[in-house]
Amino acid sequence: NNHADLSLMNQRKRLPIFQYRNHILYLLEKHNVLIIVGETGSGKSTQVPQYLVESGWTEKGKHGCLITQPRRVAAVTLATRVAEERGSLLGGEVGYGIRFDDCFDPRETVIKFVTDGVLLREMMSDPLLKKYNVVIVDEAHERSINTDMCMGLLKKIQRKRQDLRIIISSATISAEFFKDFFTIKNAGKSQDNVGVLSVEGRNYPIEVFYSSDPVPDYVKATVETVLQIHRHEGDGDILVFLTGQDEVRTAVRLLIDDLRSRGQDKKKYLKVLPFYSGLHEKEQFKVFERVSRNTRKVIVATNVAETSVTIEGVTFVVDCCFVKLKVYNPSSGIESLIVCPASQASLEQRAGRAGRCRNGKVYRLCPEKEAMSLEKTTPPEMQRSNLMSVILQLKALGVDNVLRFHFISPPPAQCMVRGLELLFALGALDQNGNLTSPLGVTMAEFPLNPMFVKMLLESEKFDCSSEIVTIVAMLQVRDVAIFPTNERGKAAMEHRKFAVAQGDHFTLLNIYDCFINEGNKTKKWCEKYYLNYKALKRAVKIRENLCKYMNRFKVAVQPAQSDISKIQRCIVSGFFANAARLHHDGSYRGLHNDVTLHIHPSSVLIAEKYPPKFLVFNEILETSKMFMRDVTLVEPDWLHELAPHFYEFGTQHEVYSKRIK
Incomplete structure (x- = not known):
């Protein structure tokens, strides 16, 4: 300031x-x-x-x-x-x-x-x-x-x-x-x-520089650009824009590795700080703290720093010119996180960060011709999202005819139809499109994806409510596992101690239970097993809040039963729409859409010698391939048993998807 x-x-x-x-x-x-x-x-x-x-x-x-x-x-x-x-x-x-x-x-x-x-x-x-x-x-x-x-x-x-x-x-x-x-x-x-x-704002003049050729790896190019600025430019902090948490952590690690290998300049010290929405509040506030005169901050951020908050002292901006967007394909029913080129409006917004306190410089890691050919604005999220939660909330607010609701940017009709279909499959809507009682009305009250809510509300029937509440709480936080620089192999070995053959949901449950019982919620225990203490503490808090919701709707949170099949069946009751089967080429095919999918490298099932024939997943992350995250193996019989309106058995006793009429 x-x-x-x-x-x-x-x-x-x-x-x-x-x-x-x-x-x-x-x-x-x-x-x-x-x-x-x-x-x-x-x-x-x-x-x-x-x-x-x-x-x-x-x-x-x-x-x-x-x-x-x-x-x-x-x-x-x-x-x-x-x-x-x-x-x-x-x-x-x-x-x-x-x-x-x-x-x-x-x-x-x-x-x-x-x-x-x-x-x-x-x-x-x-x-x-x-x-x-x-x-x-x-x-x-x-x-x-x-x-x-x-x-x-x-x-x-x-x-x-x-x-x-x-x-x-x-x-x-x-x-x-x-x-x-x-x-x-x-x-x-x-x-x-x-x-x-x-x-009117208070911007100072800004110089914009472009790369002469397309950049093959914008994360490495970002790191090189930051180091060049630090060595050859004058005073001022550096703000870096990347697309997601993984890239932010990679860039931070590469910067720290370089500084350690070359040594810090005592006249100008570089302080590297990550900044993204999933970061703990105390860590986020570090980017706003003042530093000594001989220190330059480099804030490596996602687009959370593009708007909403102002970081004083930024003179240089390094822009990868990409953004990670959530995109929903209603025909396949897959909602993916896709890295795609940013819009011109986003580039201008990011560039404006460099001219707050003095003349600034912006380094865009793409040719000028490419930047000028980008879309003017980013498509509204309403037009590229799964609308299940939107429809459920509008119904709960008394908007019966959601198709006639005055949207500021109307969503595609196919997305609305798909959302209605999935809510009907979950039992939240009846055949007339009205909220069911009590299930649909209760589902609308939870601040969660309807699939998670269905899982929570069904857990009492399967006698596994304690485990399901824990699993849902753990899925609301990210980066539970930590991979420190130069200790990635050792960290992976420690993480394998918690791995459960049934999949990621059970591994998260195992980590939480060990943190509570064996670790006594201590930071020292987390450090021993390379686990994120702050993320686990947040999961504890979220679980407490979810228990309050469960009590409010008279769903008993029973003591742990440790019956794995019941927990698997309960997960299927909420995520049956996200099911895939193993293909002969080693990949997976979505049961409802026949899209080629792969298990995410971070999953415990990636190392299995004999991959499961059927599994359910929480979400899709699309990078080089379509990766399924948070996967758990299931039996095909459960899909037909728990969602007969969604799946049917064929002549060879294979489970198939069927459209809802």
């Missing part, structure tokens, strides 16, 4: 948004909806909620201000900063709510930061959001699936609540698009109910 020596009030006044304070308040009085367009770093996320409190929007019987964020990291960091500026403890006047973690007081909190998924949960208990006078949808340009749902539902709520004020905050020029969506039209005439305000 360049103004860290100033008082907090003076720091606030130096933000670009401050000169627009009165304009914002005036427009909010005159219009039901206000669209604010301003680059990340202008102060809109932290200051606008405070302007509302200071001007009386939360006094005299008026309720609080709710701010949605597309990411957990942003919700926590912004709440922390605003609490500091307000001179209050986090959880008092200012709080946050994210999945499986709340820090607010219902009586005191007037500024509440939440993820957009949490807002959808609040709508289920309070459909008209009567607790709030103002709802701010921040980073709306990211067009996450939950953000789009929130905007559609807020438009619906505002018809019933004329006093509700909605602020849409975006970092890119998409104001006209949002204005058209929220403008009320009566008899062909448009009402003047939407105000638009553009806030």
Whole structure:
């Protein structure tokens, strides 16, 4: 923070948004909806909620201000900063709510930061959001699936609540698009109910450099570029954009290895920091900490650093020009994580990080001609996702005809049909498309993928609820196994001690049980077996929250029974749609779509001499091949027994998929 020596009030006044304070308040009085367009770093996320409190929007019987964020990291960091500026403890006047973690007081909190998924949960208990006078949808340009749902539902709520004020905050020029969506039209005439305000940023000039030829390995090229900048460029921190956690960890390891082999320059020390959404909060906050004058930070990040949070001191940006997107193919029913070229809007957003405090430089690891030929914007998540959860939540909120719901970007009809089909197969919807009771109604209350919820709710029937809750909790965290530099072989040997022949779900269960019983939840035990202590502690917390949900819906969490077949059958009851069978060439074929699949290299089943003939998986990761992650072997009889509406036996007693009529 360049103004860290100033008082907090003076720091606030130096933000670009401050000169627009009165304009914002005036427009909010005159219009039901206000669209604010301003680059990340202008102060809109932290200051606008405070302007509302200071001007009386939360006094005299008026309720609080709710701010949605597309990411957990942003919700926590912004709440922390605003609490500091307000001179209050986090959880008092200012709080946050994210999945499986709340820090607010219902009586005191007037500024509440939440993820957009949490807002959808609040709508289920309070459909008209009567607790709030103002709802701010921040980073709306990211067009996450939950953000789009929130905007559609807020438009619906505002018809019933004329006093509700909605602020849409975006970092890119998409104001006209949002204005058209929220403008009320009566008899062909448009009402003047939407105000638009553009806030100037404080960017310094930025030089953009491109590679002369395509880069064969952008992770290695990124590392080489960072080291060249460190050795030959002046002061300033470096922000690196890669596509996912694995690439971030690889780049961090390569940088540290190089620094160790060559030795650090005592005049200019390089501090390497990872930054991604799955990282523990304490580790995430390290990227915001100040360092000594002879130290340069290099933050290796996913696109979590593209918007939502501002890291001061960044002068150089290294952009791989790729992004990892979730893409759903409704014809095959496969939802994949695919590494693909970033959009021009993303490249511009990333480049803007370099000009916050001084003249900046951006290094794009692709030829200029290729960068100019990229798509203008990233397709909205709503149009490339599995819509099971969307349909389930809309049904729970009373939207019976989901096909007629006013989506800001309507999804493909085939995706909607596929989502309805899967929900019917899970038993959440009846033949008329209505929520079943109690199963469908209960499933909508859980903040999880419907397949996980079906597994949890069925676990009591299979007498394995304790084990299933543990497995689901462990699947909500990533990177349980750690592979330190120069000790990867030893770490792999230690991890094999927990391996279970039935698959990854049981291996995770084994790790958790050993952590609780043998390890007594200690960090020392985790270090011995190369396990992520923070991830396991988070799994413990998630499990506690899931148990509360189970108790709320009167599903008994019974003591562990250790009957493996019952647990396998329970997993099949939720994930029967994700089944595959072994092909004669050694690969797998999806039972429902005949797509060629492979077991992910991280799976315990990859080392099996005799691979299982049938298995179920949690998700697909598409890189060089389509890899199944989190796999467990099953019997074909169970697929037909537990999902007779989805599978049938052929003439040779082989299980086949069948379409739902």
